[in-house]
Amino acid sequence: MPMPDSLTDHLRRGDLMAVNCPSRPVMRAITSQWGVLILMALRDGTHRFSALRRKVGGVSERMLAETLRRLEGHGLVTRVAYPVVPPQTEYSLTPLGQEAAAHVAALADWVEVTLPRLQPQPQPQPQSAELRE
Amino acid sequence: MPMPDSLTDHLRRGDLMAVNCPSRPVMRAITSQWGVLILMALRDGTHRFSALRRKVGGVSERMLAETLRRLEGHGLVTRVAYPVVPPQTEYSLTPLGQEAAAHVAALADWVEVTLPRLQPQPQPQPQSAELRE
């Protein structure tokens, strides 16, 4: 019988497989499409908003701002805004952010290096396999 | 003037920062919400569909099937379907899948272990900081 979780009995010290695991939002922030790229971009040091936008190909201003804010909210990114004439803001990784970024960079490097050995998702037609009666 | 990329001049050996980098789809498959969890779940060995569904909390059948298919398309997961009376299918990681899964697991472990040191995203009101005239 699939009786639902009686309570928050799963959140011992973070079972990512549990629906209510508090680590999930953090993982999502880090592994989000732009989160990954922004973390990696910031590994090269402090960047301004527009510099990041130029560096991370394809990101819109809205997504960049939003993702930076989420990362900041989790303590992975630092934001320093100078209320100067033309707005200026500097983003950089916190020590924790650097650790996280190192992990995603490792994965990203692996993907890039392994790419030729990965299928270009040929999308096989849904035939049944292994016919043994 | 923001002249668009003249051509495929960016895809040298995989600049993830480039919009058209072929690594991006793979990264998205791996770092997708369910991709991460499924890869980690499969680290424990071969699983059947329903076993995975039970293990990965919160995943729907649709998402599970879809994500498995994407991972399979990229050569990270193997699917073996036995055309037996009640359907039976076994999913497992390919060698490449195990490498990928190891990376995501490393990140996930880091997150779980670091969680107490990460802000619970207090979402600060958008005030300006560092007032220096």
Place this chain on the structure above:
DNA sequence: GGAAGTACGCACAAAAAGGTAAGTATGCCG
């Protein structure tokens, strides 16, 4: 003096992700 650059917030719209329910074929359990 008009255009561009800066770092966004906001409103609107399109696209993508995700959930739900139902259907399938059939052996097994009660």
Place this chain on the structure above:
DNA sequence: CGGCATACTTACCTTTTTGTGCGTACTTCC
């Protein structure tokens, strides 16, 4: 003999995500 379990797919609908302009306040460059 009816219901459950299995592994999905498909259709339909809701939710979330993402992109596109627009506006801002002021300065510098042509």
